[in-house]
Amino acid sequence: MIESGVTFDFAQLVMDNEFARMIKYCVAGIQVDDGTLMIDDIARVGSFGDFLSLDSTYAFMRTQSQPSLLDRRVRDDWKASGGSDLYTRASEKAREIVADHKPEPLDPHVLKRLQAIVEAADREMGVA
């Protein structure tokens, strides 16, 4: 929401979703045990190796955060693919979702009964 909660903004909620995912990643914290401190790997790499080629790097690769809207590429790559800003990308994503996303529908019988309740209320309140 913007303006202290007066106005809803579609793109804002899509951005908030991205931020929420980052916050959840932080809230999960840092695991500390022999498997994650990797003292033996650190000794093996020493001062002149790198960690890219280690089995452990491959094994834990997918534990890294993966934003979908925030663009972590270098500036030239970002510009080459249009150089759009975060708000623009979030707006596009919001329009795409609203147009294409199909949630599991209600059972038709359930829907019929729900509609009946609402229609009855409209009649009872004299607004039908």
Next chain:
Amino acid sequence: MKRNPHAGRQRSGGLSLNVFTQDELHDIHLGTLEVLERTGVWIEDDEPLDIYADGGCSVDRSTHIVKIPPHIVEDAIRSAPAKVIHHGRDPKNDLVLEAGRVSFCNFDEGIMVIDPDSGEHRKPTLKDVADIARLVDALSDIDTYESAVGAADVPGETQCLHNTLAALQNTTKHCGSEAVSAYHARKLIEMGAVVAGSEEAFHERPMISMGVCPVSPLKLTRDCTEVIIETARHRLNDTILSMALSGASAPVTLGGTLVVHNAEVLAGLTLAQLTERGAPVIYGSSTAAMDLRFATAAVGSPELALISAGATQLARQYRLPSYIAGA
């Protein structure tokens, strides 16, 4: 209704982040000590090799690997002061740094700038350095100035001196500088003495401090050790800041990354304390993760937030002032 006073009660008195328990901090500390003792760090230059050797470390002159016994590291942590002051040219801008006190400065150091008038993305000039220092001087909650950008329109060999000159002219807040050798550190000290009025007055209230970065994993190059030694001898605040990257120059796991990071900072801190016991050192982190999909440093990432919070807690555990990256 009477509400009589409570007997002594605990109040939080503020909000803080606790990433690790005491046990976890201890595990990271012990892991770090093991790395420093058994794996060691590579030291390029002879002078620091001598200092480490004289201090009781095991030094291999052929490989340049220094192995530091745990008791020397722990003694160094204890001998570094828990409180340091970043003096400003104007005393009203003096800033106390100690574990738990939160302050802010600008990010250090950009190699490009967005032109404030045209919006153009371009190389920084000396005018930008001056303008940013003036901006920092005016902003009430940016407590100190750190070398925000490096001027590309001055000679590279003396760039850090030009940057500092422009900063000193435009802010009375403390100026963090990037010395790249002992020579540059001495020139910055000479400049500070002129501003203060004398070398003694500068040492009394140094308005300049310096910062160095080890090279991950586990290397302290000549530029880094020269500045550590020079600042320690002059008892100038020196920020020792690791820039390890998870998955590339440090383990992919954040716990392992913090071990490599911590080993590098403590190796530098030990050098400072062996050079001059009690020299002020600030525990620094710009450690982040490499996004393995793009091979870029993920600076504005949840990993950086976690690493920064973890590094801050390590510094706090060591009772050292810290200088930690935002995003």
